Amino acid sequence: MSDFESDFMDEDYEDYEYSEDESDKQLLGPSQASQLHTQATFTSDGGFGDDNDDEDFFGDGGDFEPVLNGLKKKKPWEVDFAVYNPHDLQEKQEAIVSRLEPMLALSRDTTSLLLHEFLWKEDPLLESFLMDRGRTLARVGLPESPSGAPQLETGDESFTCEVCFCGGANEQFLRLSCGHRFCGDCYTTYISGKVLEGESWRIRCAAPKCTVLVGLDAAQLLLQGRPELERYKQNLTRSFVKELSTMAWCPAPNCEYAVECQVPQAAWSYTIPTVHCRCGASFCFGCRLEDHVPAPCNLVARWQQKCKDDSETSNWIKANTKECI
Structure with missing residues (x-):
């Protein structure tokens, strides 16, 4: 070792001061270290600690149950929907008109006509109105003013x-x-x-x-x-x-309720948007047929076509062939 290295290391050792804890650790012998490790690992009753220690730290999991339940994967036919009676539907219309009326600065009557024309799609209506007011109003046969x-x-x-x-x-x-x-x-x-x-x-x-x-x-x-x-x-x-593409009337006879379902049409290939009306009827929002869980809409359509073809074949056979004696 060179004189420079020796002097450098001496300076490091001189500058470093051990704390009392570190000094104690340095002075522990093998038997003392083993005893200290044993005391830190085992509890006073000679075991590995109470089984409830982990529960005290992590809890019993009850606080997480609502979160875990919310994360449960829904089945393909479990979708969110809302059911409206005629009075609810009128209120829903009025709410949309009231929201857009001040934005367009038009009368309530004209705002309602424009919403009907644009299929109640607010963003396309606002965009069209801001780009060309006269042309937008002309779509419902109204002048610019x-x-x-x-x-x-x-x-x-x-x-x-x-x-x-x-x-x-x-x-x-x-x-x-x-x-x-x-x-x-x-x-x-x-x-x-x-x-x-x-x-x-x-x-x-x-x-x-x-x-x-x-x-x-x-x-x-x-x-x-x-x-x-x-x-x-x-x-x-x-x-x-x-x-509205997100609404449909309940197909049950004499039912006055409408159902709203926000599942996009692109998802109908892998979901079965089954909804339940207040009248007790259940139907598929995608194809408007009766509840056909667990078959998807495209499979039901193919089955109906097959039944129709089989029926036509049967009718042709009956009309053009004789029964075997």
Whole structure:
């Protein structure tokens, strides 16, 4: 060892000071070290400690049970869904309209028409409206600056209804944004007929080839006090459910409930979105057939096609062959 290395190591040893604990450890002999290790390992009762020691540290697992239960893998047919009655559906519509009305700065009637046109998809509607307001409103037959709520006006001497050819100063008429005017009685009869045919928000102006929509406010104004008004509201609700891809009517006879299920269509190939209505019926949200767990929709479709083909084959055999005697 060189003189430099010797001096360097001497300095290290001189600078380092042992603590009392470390000094004690250095002075322990083999038997003392073994005894200290034994005392640290075993408890005073001579065993390896109480079995509850680990439980005291880790707990009994009860606190983790809700988390573990939440992590349990769902079965392919266990999906989240919600059931709505007609009143709930109307409230859901109103909530969506109320949310978008201030964003678009339009009337409630116009906002509702646009939502119907865009199948209640809020983001595409907002994007289209911000990019081209006029073109978006034109999709529902409205000008870029829609007028206020429609009202029945009183005609003048020059007014003549183009349907019944009645007119005069005392005749009430309805005029839409397109400018076409028809008397209140003719418009009421026209809208009532459309409602009985099952239409709702898509009812257009009574003038031939006019694309302007009558609007919800105008329809309800003309149908006020008539039995067709309730039918009109029912048609609106049915349109709402039909236009939403995440909703479907319960297929059970005379059932008025609708079911909402957020499972995307892309997942129907490996899931069986089975939902249960309040009426007691269970059906597959994907194919709208009765509950067919555990078979997936594509397998059920193939089976139905096979049964149909077998039935057609059987009918052909019966029609074209003779029975064996």
